[in-house]
Amino acid sequence: MGRNTSVKSQFISGVSIFGILALCPIFFPIYWTMILTEILIMGLFAMSFNLLFGYSGLLSFGQAGFFGLGAYATTISILHGVKSIWLAMLIGMAASAIGATLIGFLCVRRDEIFFAMLTLGFGMMIYTVAHNWRELTGGSDGLSLFMVPPIHFFGLEVSLEPPRAMYYFSLIIVAAAVYILWRVIRSPFGLMLMASRENKDRLYFVGANVKNIRLFAFVIAGVMAGLSGALFSLFNHMAAPSFVHWSFSARPVLMTILGGSEIFFGPACGAAIFFVLEQLVTSITENWMIVLGAILIPVVIFTPKGILGTVVSWFTDNKA
Amino acid sequence: MATRNILIVENLHHQFGKFKVLSGISLEVPEGRLTALIGPNGAGKTTFYNVISGKYVPTGGKVIFDGIDITGMPAYKIAPLGLMRSFQITNIFLKLSVLENVLVPLALHYGKTFSCLTSLGKEKSLAEKAMVILDQVGLKDRAFRPAFELPYGDKRLVEIAIALARRPKLVLLDEPTAGMNPEETERMILLIRNLSRESGTTFFLTEHDMKVVFSVAQYIFVLHQGELLAEGKPSEIRENKAVKEAYLGGALDA
Amino acid sequence: MESFVVNLLNGLSWGMLLFLISVGLTTVFGVLGVLNFAHGSLFMLGAYLSMWVMHLVPSFWAGLVLGPVLVAVIGMVIEVFFLRPVYDRDVSYQLLLTFAILLVLDDAVRLIWGPGYHVVEAPQILAGVFPLFNHSYPVYRLFLVCIGPVIGGGLWFFFKFTRWGKLIRAAAMDREMAEGIGIRVPLLFTAVFGLGTWLAALGGALAAPHQSIGPSMGERVIIESFIVVVIGGLGSFPGAFIGAIVLGFLEAFGTVFAGRIQMALPYILLAVVLLIRPRGLFGEK
Numbered sequence: 116m117g118r119n120t121s122v123k124s125q126f127i128s129g130v131s132i133f134g135i136l137a138l139c140p141i142f143f144p145i146y147w148t149m150i151l152t153e154i155l156i157m158g159l160f161a162m163s164f165n166l167l168f169g170y171s172g173l174l175s176f177g178q179a180g181f182f183g184l185g186a187y188a189t190t191i192s193i194l195h196g197v198k199s200i201w202l203a204m205l206i207g208m209a210a211s212a213i214g215a216t217l218i219g220f221l222c223v224r225r226d227e228i229f230f231a232m233l234t235l236g237f238g239m240m241i242y243t244v245a246h247n248w249r250e251l252t253g254g255s256d257g258l259s260l261f262m263v264p265p266i267h268f269f270g271l272e273v274s275l276e277p278p279r280a281m282y283y284f285s286l287i288i289v290a291a292a293v294y295i296l297w298r299v300i301r302s303p304f305g306l307m308l309m310a311s312r313e314n315k316d317r318l319y320f321v322g323a324n325v326k327n328i329r330l331f332a333f334v335i336a337g338v339m340a341g342l343s344g345a346l347f348s349l350f351n352h353m354a355a356p357s358f359v360h361w362s363f364s365a366r367p368v369l370m371t372i373l374g375g376s377e378i379f380f381g382p383a384c385g386a387a388i389f390f391v392l393e394q395l396v397t398s399i400t401e402n403w404m405i406v407l408g409a410i411l412i413p414v415v416i417f418t419p420k421g422i423l424g425t426v427v428s429w430f431t432d433n434k435a
Numbered sequence: 436m437a438t439r440n441i442l443i444v445e446n447l448h449h450q451f452g453k454f455k456v457l458s459g460i461s462l463e464v465p466e467g468r469l470t471a472l473i474g475p476n477g478a479g480k481t482t483f484y485n486v487i488s489g490k491y492v493p494t495g496g497k498v499i500f501d502g503i504d505i506t507g508m509p510a511y512k513i514a515p516l517g518l519m520r521s522f523q524i525t526n527i528f529l530k531l532s533v534l535e536n537v538l539v540p541l542a543l544h545y546g547k548t549f550s551c552l553t554s555l556g557k558e559k560s561l562a563e564k565a566m567v568i569l570d571q572v573g574l575k576d577r578a579f580r581p582a583f584e585l586p587y588g589d590k591r592l593v594e595i596a597i598a599l600a601r602r603p604k605l606v607l608l609d610e611p612t613a614g615m616n617p618e619e620t621e622r623m624i625l626l627i628r629n630l631s632r633e634s635g636t637t638f639f640l641t642e643h644d645m646k647v648v649f650s651v652a653q654y655i656f657v658l659h660q661g662e663l664l665a666e667g668k669p670s671e672i673r674e675n676k677a678v679k680e681a682y683l684g685g686a687l688d689a
Numbered sequence: 690m691e692s693f694v695v696n697l698l699n700g701l702s703w704g705m706l707l708f709l710i711s712v713g714l715t716t717v718f719g720v721l722g723v724l725n726f727a728h729g730s731l732f733m734l735g736a737y738l739s740m741w742v743m744h745l746v747p748s749f750w751a752g753l754v755l756g757p758v759l760v761a762v763i764g765m766v767i768e769v770f771f772l773r774p775v776y777d778r779d780v781s782y783q784l785l786l787t788f789a790i791l792l793v794l795d796d797a798v799r800l801i802w803g804p805g806y807h808v809v810e811a812p813q814i815l816a817g818v819f820p821l822f823n824h825s826y827p828v829y830r831l832f833l834v835c836i837g838p839v840i841g842g843g844l845w846f847f848f849k850f851t852r853w854g855k856l857i858r859a860a861a862m863d864r865e866m867a868e869g870i871g872i873r874v875p876l877l878f879t880a881v882f883g884l885g886t887w888l889a890a891l892g893g894a895l896a897a898p899h900q901s902i903g904p905s906m907g908e909r910v911i912i913e914s915f916i917v918v919v920i921g922g923l924g925s926f927p928g929a930f931i932g933a934i935v936l937g938f939l940e941a942f943g944t945v946f947a948g949r950i951q952m953a954l955p956y957i958l959l960a961v962v963l964l965i966r967p968r969g970l971f972g973e974k
Contacts (some may be wrong), residue, residue: 243950305547310531369785405793
């Protein structure tokens, strides 16, 4: 598969994607800059999901739980007087980390459908809390952030209220998170994940505590989901129970399948396809889901590698 | 100089529900001696390996490896002590490259399991060690091929390479030549013989192919219906009446 | 005491509906190995199509019979064209494919019948109420309580004594063996998926007068029937029955003793069962 060349080409493509993304707001109208912000945030969410799905072979149907923990904890801490965005986001990530550790500890013992159902169950428990603990979470209305506090760095005060500022803020955070994910996948631990996906019994017999390996991946994915949730709440100026619902957990799953789970940037590409299509389709008809479903069915049947995955393997096959 | 016993099994029992698979097996494997465990199908060979390597907790008895009581220890704790095994059915990491298949146990061995921000590509010493092992089993030139692309015989070699990667003291080989053609079998026999002589690892293998057993093993245990029927040098086993009967005569003369 | 009996009947009537739906889901999983995410949508389609027939003919009973049959035909079409290509794939891809089908069906319903709610009247004979202590209790719910065991018994008879039932059980146990003794497995799979769909749709048709019909009714049902079949043991009949009754009761009595966390009870139950008995209450090892 020529992994050694693909490391370099992935890094280069990553850097060039970042460069292109940094230039986008100059040419794009505000509206599309906002769509792009959403793509970045959800792309990170989908890529964190794929650390479990594509790399570890674990289909989680509860990632919205950690996304929501990040969103709510960030929003709540700002509403309760935390002035620093950085601190609020850290609190959001910490909440997801704690949640993912507790839930992951129980879930990683199971495989396949049972893992999917367990994560779905725990995700929905978090949803119930978000929906019913009205005093803290605002119940079914959620919480509104009327004002996102400005960020401070190196003595500079930058407001995140203008959409372009929010875009660049998200871009930098997402790029940093994606870089970390990339390092994780290239590391010895990343190899352990792929080995556990390929053959967890054998991994166990060569001396690995597979549960701990999975748990660590679960926590990393949970924290990254929490980070994207934190960004999403700042971007939308709110945290709502719908962020935590299982149908929200289905989003990264769909994006990953669309883009391809075997390619590092596949899920993010899927997120881009998802939102661009949504924009195009909803300008014509309200029934966007029927179109999405109608696209997903042939994608699952005919291109199990996803759209980006299929395109990439075209190119590599032609080269060979 | 008396050789040390690397593996001591004392009065080992195992049963699934009411079905007794192993009843009271005691044996010793001295360090460095290429030992084999044979027996007709259903004699309990694979169960014996599964119990020793930590897949099942035995219902009775003791397993002592290298002076440590490992009875009932989970597999992932046994492997680091220096006891590895291979499997009868090819059990490798199919979508990983051959090199990566060997890097998995190596990374575990050198405590890199949770190092998640360093680059695997920069772990030169791990890669070098992996290449040495691949060279030993004769897969060096296929190191970067994904394992699923290899022919069957080579996949079995990957199986062996994984078991060898941690430089174990003892390797249990569960039917290493199962399903191989004569050529591949020949290559495997040579490999095991060489490794046993040169690597400082003790090999304990099961086989149902008698030709393989008699050509490779220095000492043989015979398992029959969950009990140890006989033990001895190949020449002794060949002449043993009880063993001949257990195999319904004939089979041993072939 | 009063409220206890009312809750009991409420729990039973919902539990019986859930049982019908879950039996379909669990049979499809047992034979085809596919956990069908679109099962709730087929349930919903059952409600809508039987409503459509009821208005067309107009007779409640015609709708109850014809609606589910129409949905079963749709189900068989789905199996032939969409599920067949993915049987040899990973479980997650099958789950995702049926999820995509869910998206299409749900939105199609919204497109055809609109986003609003519809109400279906129970037939004359089942329409009234009967006195229960100081309250009046709808006859229709009692009808639901009775119909569950009737259909459950019919299914049991079908699987135990009829040729087709035995064939399906054989194929569920060992696909290769079934092929070996000459069962045309692809045809059987289609039939089983049709049966599963029919059960979901029948549940929908029966639910129609019991709750209002809306485009999100499938969503709640799919998650609940997932929980039922997973805690009962995937592929298990008695498991589906017990699981459905338990879930029905949780719903009816939950508000009494659990208050605000009632909503979370099914998920807590799911997690506890999966952690203690990974294959569910009646699942094989």
